[in-house]
Amino acid sequence: MQENLIKFRLPNSVCSQLDNIESRYTIAKETGKKKFLNSGFYLSELDANDFDMTETYQFIGDKLKSAGFRISKDFNLTFITNWPGQTYIRHTDNVFFVHIPVITHADCMMIIEDTLYHLERNCFYILNTKKWHSAFNLSDQPRLHLLLTAEEIN
Amino acid sequence: MISTTDMQTAKSHTATLQAQETYAELIHRLTRTNVFSANAVDNNLANSIANKFFNCSSVYSHVLYLPSRTCFRFAKPTMVVPLFVSGDTVIVNNKHTIVKCTNDSIFYNNGLGVVNTGAPSCLLVSQ
Numbered sequence: 001m002q003e004n005l006i007k008f009r010l011p012n013s014v015c016s017q018l019d020n021i022e023s024r025y026t027i028a029k030e031t032g033k034k035k036f037l038n039s040g041f042y043l044s045e046l047d048a049n050d051f052d053m054t055e056t057y058q059f060i061g062d063k064l065k066s067a068g069f070r071i072s073k074d075f076n077l078t079f080i081t082n083w084p085g086q087t088y089i090r091h092t093d094n095v096f097f098v099h100i101p102v103i104t105h106a107d108c109m110m111i112i113e114d115t116l117y118h119l120e121r122n123c124f125y126i127l128n129t130k131k132w133h134s135a136f137n138l139s140d141q142p143r144l145h146l147l148l149t150a151e152e153i154n
Numbered sequence: 155m156i157s158t159t160d161m162q163t164a165k166s167h168t169a170t171l172q173a174q175e176t177y178a179e180l181i182h183r184l185t186r187t188n189v190f191s192a193n194a195v196d197n198n199l200a201n202s203i204a205n206k207f208f209n210c211s212s213v214y215s216h217v218l219y220l221p222s223r224t225c226f227r228f229a230k231p232t233m234v235v236p237l238f239v240s241g242d243t244v245i246v247n248n249k250h251t252i253v254k255c256t257n258d259s260i261f262y263n264n265g266l267g268v269v270n271t272g273a274p275s276c277l278l279v280s281q
Contacts, residue, residue, distance in 0.1 A: 085224055085225055085226065086223065086224065086225070087223050087224055087225045087269050087270055087271055088223065088271070089222070089223055089271060089272060090242055090271035090272055107227065107267075109246065111244065111252060111269075111271070114252065114254075115252070116246065116250070116251070116252045134269075134271040136225040136267075136269045136271075137225070138225055138226075138227040138246070138267045138269075
């Protein structure tokens with residue numbers, strides 16, 4: 001993978017599932033903030049196992065295959081929160097990450113190499129996280145993404 | 155029998171360890187609570203810079219300390235003069251462009267964002 005990211009649009013059925021997650025997250029976000037302040041690092045306050053993500057998982061799996069990727073078996077679907085004013089340290093990963101924005105705002109950005117990206121809702125992205133990258137949230141609301149790892153099919 | 159020199163070495167070693175521990179605790183606390191501080195400073199320097207480079211005047215100035223792993227966006231038109239920055243601090247301009255924040259640059263715009271993707275930074279901020 002040479003490009004920084006590949007973008008895919010999600011179908012309506014998957015988008016409505018994200019709406020459902022968003023409504024439940026609004027109730028849970030205060031708990032998550034306490035966890036964040038206590039631990040000093042982001043933690044998921046929603047469990048992906050609480051939702052039936054079969055359709056989402058299947059759709060993403062098929063789309064990844066068409067782009068020459070597959071979902072890694074050693075990483076489960078996880079929620080990740082980026083709190084207002086929080087930045088992730090610039091780093092590289094050993095794997096490609098798939099991001100599915102659930103709650104996002106115009107001021108939530110990702111930097112890959114030296115380019116700035118805003119990951120839009122109702123889409124999902126394969127990010128080239130093997131390159132130097134970081135994420136930050138300049139808005140006043142938390143950003144919630146679903147996360148998967150992908151590997152290239154040789 | 156323990157000699158005086160050994161005692162002094164041991165005391166000095168203990169003091170160093172305690173100092174290191176306190177520093178580590180302080181850093182840990184700052185990182186945990188995401189504390190950033192802004193101290194009001196004399197406006198003359200910022201005003202001369204604003205006059206010279208942007209043909210405008212500054213009303214008040216602060217020295218802003220932004221810890222590691224944090225970011226901050228200014229709502230008003232703001233001039234940012236980096237005082238101590240690492241190569242990991244970036245300036246986001248109008249949500250579109252991104253500029254590496256270096257000690258030899260001055261930034262001025264509406265809605266500037268400062269993002270620390272590495273070490274903490276110290277900036278002269280003027281509005």
